[in-house]
Amino acid sequence: MSTNVILLGPPGAGKGTQAKVLVEQTSLAHVASGDLFRAALRDGTELGMLAKSYMDRGALVPDEVVINMILERIQAPDCAEGVVFDGFPRTKEQAVALEEALAKQQSSIDVVLYLGVPSDVLLRRIGGRQTCKTCGATYNRYYFPSHRPGICDACGGELYQRSDDTLETAQHRLDVYFGQTMPLIEYYQRQGILHEIDGQREIMWVTEMMLKALNQYLPTSA
Numbered sequence: 135m136s137t138n139v140i141l142l143g144p145p146g147a148g149k150g151t152q153a154k155v156l157v158e159q160t161s162l163a164h165v166a167s168g169d170l171f172r173a174a175l176r177d178g179t180e181l182g183m184l185a186k187s188y189m190d191r192g193a194l195v196p197d198e199v200v201i202n203m204i205l206e207r208i209q210a211p212d213c214a215e216g217v218v219f220d221g222f223p224r225t226k227e228q229a230v231a232l233e234e235a236l237a238k239q240q241s242s243i244d245v246v247l248y249l250g251v252p253s254d255v256l257l258r259r260i261g262g263r264q265t266c267k268t269c270g271a272t273y274n275r276y277y278f279p280s281h282r283p284g285i286c287d288a289c290g291g292e293l294y295q296r297s298d299d300t301l302e303t304a305q306h307r308l309d310v311y312f313g314q315t316m317p318l319i320e321y322y323q324r325q326g327i328l329h330e331i332d333g334q335r336e337i338m339w340v341t342e343m344m345l346k347a348l349n350q351y352l353p354t355s356a
């Protein structure tokens with residue numbers, strides 16, 4: 135039996151930050167649609183170029199493209215014990231496609247952890263985010279900067295700002311979230327699997343709440 139969890143929330147809510155900690159503390163794999171697109175772009179693939187044309191505008195990549203990519207990714211051996219989905223699903227069509235694919239493997243989504251954070255806080259977090267080009271570690275200019283400006287504490291790699299983290303694009307990403315992704319909150323609420331966590335609180339507190347909510351679905355205690 136596998137354990138599958140969705141991290142749902144607006145851009146900047148802390149999904150990526152929390153997913154990294156959750157997979158360190160469990161046997162689950164981290165499947166992040168945005169990271170997969172950015173990796174495809176770094177590799178210079180057609181998928182990467184296509185995704186970039188949407189990401190740079192803060193628009194959603196078409197459902198069919200995202201769904202195919204994710205359903206292929208979850209066939210990998212590291213997903214056998216379950217997955218932390220980060221940034222997917224983002225539309226009802228994606229949610230249904232995931233459910234159907236998991237059902238074919240006699241599996242399902244166990245819990246959806248929804249991180250609520252107000253828009254002004256999100257825009258500040260996104261504007262301050264810096265990511266390591268080498269290891270992917272995330273920092274924040276306002277909340278927890280790296281010790282040496284522009285240099286990753288963990289590996290010495292160069293920090294960069296995502297091209298979709300400008301104020302204008304971030305604002306559009308939020309609008310897209312409110313229009314296209316927020317309906318999933320009610321969708322999962324109706325299924326009785328939505329668990330809300332205050333994403334405004336400090337990172338360690340949020341992790342603790344997530345592990346508490348997830349614990350009952352894990353084969354062994356996290």
Ligand code: AP5
Pocket residue numbers: 143144145146147148149150151152167168169171188189190192193194195196200220221222223224228259260262263264272273274277298307333334335336337340
């Ligand atoms: P994606 O990469 O998924 O971005 P996102 O969902 O917009 O989320 P973010 O990565 O911006 O935020 P996060 O919640 O992970 O926050 P983080 O932990 O980094 O998607 C990018 C694009 O790809 C989309 O716009 C779309 O074009 C495309 N795409 C991806 N998936 C798709 C899909 N399914 N369908 C269609 N298109 C898709 O934290 C943010 C900052 O805040 C960091 O600096 C962090 O250090 C800080 N922080 C985190 N938690 C806290 C806290 N508790 N207190 C203070 N600071 C915090």
